[in-house]
Amino acid sequence: MAWAEEVHVAVASNFLNPLKEIAERYQQDTGNTLILISGSTGKLYAQARHGAPFDVLLAADAKRPALLEQEGVGIAGTRFTYAEGSLVLWSLDPEKIKGVESLSKIARGKLAIANPKTAPYGKAAKETLHQLGLWKRLHPILVRGENIAQTLQFIATGNAAMGFISKSQMQDPRFKFKGSYWAVPSHLHEPVFQQAILLQHGASNSSAKQFLNYLQGATAKKIIQTYGYGFLEE
């Protein structure tokens, strides 16, 4: 008889909700359980490097999984892009955002981004502001969320007038969207390739490998797509 196994999955905050849906389906299909640990990619990376018991990391960038591979914490050859994310500028106020020009017209209040040092969507937001030539001007009104989920929360509670979140958060069916937004064109920042990697801790956990395969299967891809992620051309 096969034992139901647990897989500990460290997941970047922006992908937590899609992963919950995938996890539900995965558990129905395989009987194995996923235990999800969410946070900013940078934090999860640091924790994995210091022996956190994660079997799999689903990062919001390609940089940290590559580093883990180099450092021997991740298993070489198991890395792949599971989704490509995009950035949106969002405000609760339905009149506030009409396009890119709304960003330079922000009269009062705060502009929320995720911490660029630890959160890939924060880094993309910073690159966008640089690209638009607004970084210096808007720098004084920036507030930084510890991860992209806190950034969303800053805007959702009205504490920040507007802010950059991931498109997937906005497309989340549980998140009843209101307000106004501007979809940031992808040429304004480095692409957000979200990569997954199997970690040493999960090397002997056959379910961990099975889950990574499942993540690339049709069921998972369909869920991922409903959240507005793109896929790499194959």
Next chain:
Amino acid sequence: MDLPLIDAEPIWLSLQLAGVTVAILLVFATPVAWWLANTRSRIRVVVEAVVALPLVLPPTVLGFYLLILLGPNGWVGGPVQAMTGSPLSFSFAGLVFASTLYSLPFVVQPLHSAFESVGKIPLETAQSLGASRLDAFFSVISPLARRGYLTAIVLGFAHTLGEFGVVLMVGGNIPGKTKVISIEIYDRVEVLEYAQAHILSAGLLLFSFLVLMMVYTVNRRLPVQVT
């Protein structure tokens, strides 16, 4: 060895925050502690319990309510926004507000016990000699309670320096405004800049140890009697 660059701003900011918070708390905590020490009112236990709440509540509870309260739609943040154009969340003033609540028991409780051990007699004696109540309090009671004041100031200050969870939730990590030492340490650890994290952490550790030792030393030596 390269000396890691240490940004003085978070340190300065934390010191300012702790200083302002303790100053405000002394003003508010003194009458509360005095009342607690002298009242026979039935609501005394209620007030005592409320004052002690920040000791047992997780900072996330305080942080969550403050985020709502201080935001543009909150009871406090709303009127402030109407007056100044910006809400209290993500501001230094907001952190002062949060810290005042967070460090309240650390200032009220030492004062409360100090006033209790002083008792009513010195005040009554001073009044019988013709001093007004307020005058008697400042010239007789507060000198007698100076151990309590010292403990309250030091604990309130050190505890505010050590505040983290609440600031993480309502601060927004703004350099020069809300990025205090504890947040700076967290940030450094997150990006594996351990050299900087070590310096700040060791500094805070040493500072906290020294001030606590100072309180205990002075409390032993400081005479309670008025000479």
